[in-house]
Amino acid sequence: METFKRLKQFYWPYRNYFFLSVFSLLFVSGITVMYPVVLQFTIDEVILNQEYRWVPYLALGFVIIMTIKGTATFFHQYLGDLFGVTAVYKLREELYKKLQYLPFRYYDNAKTGDLMSRLTADVEGFRFFLSFGFAQVINFILLVSFSLGVMFYYSVPLAFVTLGMLPFLAIAVYRFDKRVHPAFRGIRKSMGRLNTKVQENVSGINTIKSLSREDFEIGKFVNNNKDYRDNYLQTSDIWAKYFPLMEMIGNLCVVFLLSYGGFLVIDNQLNPGELVAFFSLVWYIIWPIMNLGFVINTFSQSKASGERLLEVLDEPEDIQDIEDPISINHLEGHVKFDKITHKYASEEEHALKDVSFDAPKGTTIGLLGATGSGKTTITQLISRFYEPIEGSILIDGRNIRDYSIKSLRKNIGVVLQETFLFSSTIRDNIAYGDADVEFEKVVEAAKRAQAHEFIIELPEGYDTVLGERGMGLSGGQKQRIAIARAILSDPSVLILDDATSAVDMETEFKIQKAFQEVMKGRTTFIIAHRISSLKHADEILVLENGEVAQRGTHNELIERDGMYQRVYKIQYQDKEKIKQRQTG
Ligand SMILES: Nc1ncnc2c1ncn2[C@@H]1O[C@H](COP(=O)(O)OP(=O)(O)O)[C@@H](O)[C@H]1O
Ligand SMILES: [Mg+2]
DSSP, X not given: OHXXXXXXXXXXXXXXXXXXXXXXXXXXXXXXXXXXXXHHHIIIIIITTTOTTHHHHHHHHHHHHHHHHHHHHHHHHHHHHHHHHHHHHHHHHHHHHHHHHSOHHHHHHOOHHHHHHIIXXXXXXXXXXXXXXXXXXXXXXXXXXXXXXXXXXXXXXXXXXXXXXXXXXXXXXXXXXXXXXXXXXXXXXXXXXXXXXXXXXXXXXXXXXHTTOHHHHHHHHHHHHHHHHHHHHHHHHHHXXXXXXXXXXXXXXXXXXXXXXXXXXXXXXXXXXXHHHHHHHHHHHHHHHHHHHHHHHHHHHHHHHHHHHHHHHHXXXXXXXXXXXXXXXXXXXXXXXXXXXXXXXXXXXXXXXXXXXXXXXXXXXXXXXXXXXXXXXXXXXXXXXXXXXXXXXXXXXXXXXXXXXXXXXXXXXXXXSXXXXXXXXXXXXXXXXOTTOOHHXXXXXXXXXXXXXXXXXXXXXXXXXXXXXXXXXXXXXXXXXXXXXXXXXXXXXXXXXSTTTTSOHHHHHHHHHHHHHHHTTSEEEXXXXXXXXXXXXXXXXXXXXXXXXXXXXXXXXXXXXXXXXXXXXXXXXXXXXXXXXXXX
């Protein structure tokens, strides 16, 4: 119940729909129990007394109660759905919002497939109980108590006999539920694994194809798929056994009714019509009890779903604005690291150790180092995607924590190695983050990013819709769109993380030109493997295992023994060889 209490804020505002739905249900259940009563009346009063003039009135009365029942059923169902759907509408929105603000730390461990299924299947599971399960519980209570009421009214002893059968049913339901519940959980889990598998497969299709691992992937999927099938079949097996069993118990009940009820009729203690009514009424008790397993199931499933949803909602947004943060439209961009040490929560080793530097407005810092040396970590700390465990980061002389996260990140532009483009038009992709920016400005940015030329050659120009991975564009083209995006957002701090490593030399040359354009007047951090990208930097930091191993300008560093010189020599010698080959 705790789960439902904690999610109350989502459904409680719409309780009126629910109450109205239950009110309609009152009529539905009430009229359902009327059928046997009408039957009893027809047999005992009309047929046995040969009062056939009653028949037309009975028929008319029947039509009327049917109409009422039909209308009530409509309102009951519609309002029930309205209740559930409106409630989860808010819930889904809240979850999605939450996803936007969850820290990177959360996404480091979260599985996309799992999150997807929380936002879809679990929300749906929760809704199902709100729309349907709740009402079923009430329906159960109403139908059973109405039926028993009528039964006791007709014949107390026969009603007791019927009641005597109920424990058997209850036991069967209980045993069934104990078996089917874990089986259902198994289905859900293997469905989750199946989803994760497909999602990972689609995301990683490039890797799979380039390594020719299609067969391996198919094999893995076959296992997941089989697992799901087996789980499902196991549940089906339990279900399939359950229904005949319940029906048998129900029919045994009917046999008892017939024997004892028949005896009562012969003994004139019961009218024949009343016995007939009992036959229907007993099923109105058995059906809901049989259904109880199912209802309990939807309840525990939706409880489990609710828990999974709460897990997302409760996740702390550990990187939050301080109270009264500074909201500033434009930062100058003077970035300073003061003895920064950082460790990722999931790792043993420190990712950065005692890193300090000063980057006044408009300067360029180059970062060089092996994979895993901490380059990206530096840039992520500037954007405050993670908090360093020691030291402070200052922008324009203030700790970045003093700024609102929004104003901080608005002033930082990032171009990554892999550009993510949304499945939308090129224009939208460039203007991302500012929906009503003028078209001229988009074109202007694209021109400065050297992207205009290839964009206008596309069939629909700026209105060309891109696929999820920037379909149809080369790495260099995607990169230039990302640069245009950065130019348009006009950040004071610019981060270029390995932005040219995925493109060939010639494209790199074009992109370099675009970079020079975008870097003007901005404090820039360039992460690159090519000396040519770094050599104009005002200061270059060479990182080794999270520590600054060397620092200085290009001219200083090539004179000193160390990694920079080694890298320079390798790349420089290559160039020399190429030159020699071209001239010689
Ligand atoms: N999100 C993360 N969670 C845990 N460890 C991470 C994360 N990102 C990076 N690391 C670790 O921190 C170290 C530095 O990584 P990173 O800054 O990405 O290096 P680089 O960009 O130089 O390749 C590595 O040991 C890496 O495994
Ligand atoms: Mg990196």
